[in-house]
Amino acid sequence: MHDPDFRTEPAPGALTPLAEIVTGWFTESARNLPWRHPGTTAWSVLVSEVMLQQTPVSRVLPVYEQWLGRWPTPAALAADSAGEAVRLWGKLGYPRRALRLHACAVAITRKHGGVVPDGLTELLSLPGVGEYTARAVQAFAYGRRAAVVDTNVRRVLARAVGGQAQAGPPSTTRDLAAMEAVLPDADTAAALFCAAMMELGAVVCTSASPSCASCPVLGVCAWRLAGSPAYDGPVARPQRFAGTDRQVRGLLMDVLRSAHHPVPQSALDVVWPVDAQRQRAQDALVADGLIDPLPDGRFALPA
DNA sequence: GACCCGTGGTT
DNA sequence: TAACCAAGGGT
Structure with missing residues (x-):
């Protein structure tokens, strides 16, 4: 079968009207963001993509600069402690991302010769790298065709x-x-x-x-x-934050980040009045590897 | 697919 | 002010 009117068949390699317009607009008015600068490395793209997961650009910018200033390569981060990665993460939120990025640095250094991989399978095997981030690295770091x-x-x-x-x-x-x-x-x-x-x-x-x-x-x-019809699909139920374990975890991590030395249990106990919930959050953070319980009974960011 | 995981600006 | 929202991933 073939199109009876060959003139409606786009030329091979031709862009759709949508692609033509959007890319043209982007070329003219793209924001000036550091991870788009010439000379950006695959590592810096990976760092930016992980930081930007669920976090606005404006809050990522300063932390991104600090991270790459201190750890310009995967090997540099791998040589430092996971705790320092978490500390420099600051208040970006979801600190497990910092832990996973550190684990990424270790894996890239040990298994990929210090070079961020460009294959989908290899990227997806990295901690904290899912379907979005893997393809974003392929496209934005390596200029590859990938559906981001x-x-x-x-x-x-x-x-x-x-x-x-x-x-x-x-x-x-x-x-x-x-x-x-x-x-x-x-x-x-x-x-x-x-x-x-x-x-x-x-x-x-x-x-x-x-x-x-x-x-x-x-x-x-x-x-x-179509006349801008209203949305009639399913509505996601909103998720609360106040009073949840996530808030308590955040308060506990803030103590650990701020202290540059191990802290006693009493320093953690003051952040939340409900003992059972506070303890549950603390235990979960230990299980996640975000808090390191020391032999002397104190607590610190992971070594 | 549902649920969990931080934080802070905007409406 | 409560709800919404922000370059998702893991379980």
């Missing part, structure tokens, strides 16, 4: 292509297929498109109140062309 799908890309695809106000529940299979369908064929064009889609979602096609009036994709957006 984060929350921004999911939202832009849902609107511009799917005609929906919001993205449905995440599904790696569906999400990757949706991105593959519009991803340019060539390596460089594909990587640029991924970055452009993320940027559009982060800056223009935002979650709550998108700036459609200034959107470069307005003319081809399926959602706008």
Whole structure:
């Protein structure tokens, strides 16, 4: 079978209108972010991607600079302690990411000759590197064609292509297929498109109140062309924070980060009045490897 | 798929 | 002010 009208068949290697517009816009107006600078290493891309997981750019920037200033290579971080990685992580949140990034540095140093791998399987085997981060490294560090799908890309695809106000529940299979369908064929064009889609979602096609009036994709957006119908899909239930174990864990870690020496149990006990919950959180942090119980009964960041 | 894991700015 | 939101990953 073939298309009876050859003129509707895009030329091999040609970009879709969406890709054409988004990449053109990105080339003109991309934010100036340090991990996009020329000379950025694969390691610095990996560090930035992990830090940016669930954390806004503005809060990542200072910590990113500190981390790479101190640990410019995986070997440099691997030679330091996990506790220092956690301490310099500061208040970025989800400190297990710091622990995993340190474990990444060790694995890269020992198993990959100090070079961040570029294969999907090798990347996915690294601690803290999932479907998003692995492909982000392939695309942004190595310029490879990879379907990079984060929350921004999911939202832009849902609107511009799917005609929906919001993205449905995440599904790696569906999400990757949706991105593959519009991803340019060539390596460089594909990587640029991924970055452009993320940027559009982060800056223009935002979650709550998108700036459609200034959107470069307005003319081809399926959602706008459909009259901006309201979202009718499933609604995720909100997650609380106040009073949860996560808050208690955060308070405990703040004590350990601030103290530059081991602390006694009493220093941890003062952060939360509910003994059972505080103890549960503390035990979980020990199990996670974020707190190191010393033989003398005191506690410290991991060695 | 559901749930857990931090933190702080914005609405 | 409570809820929402931010370049996800692991179990």
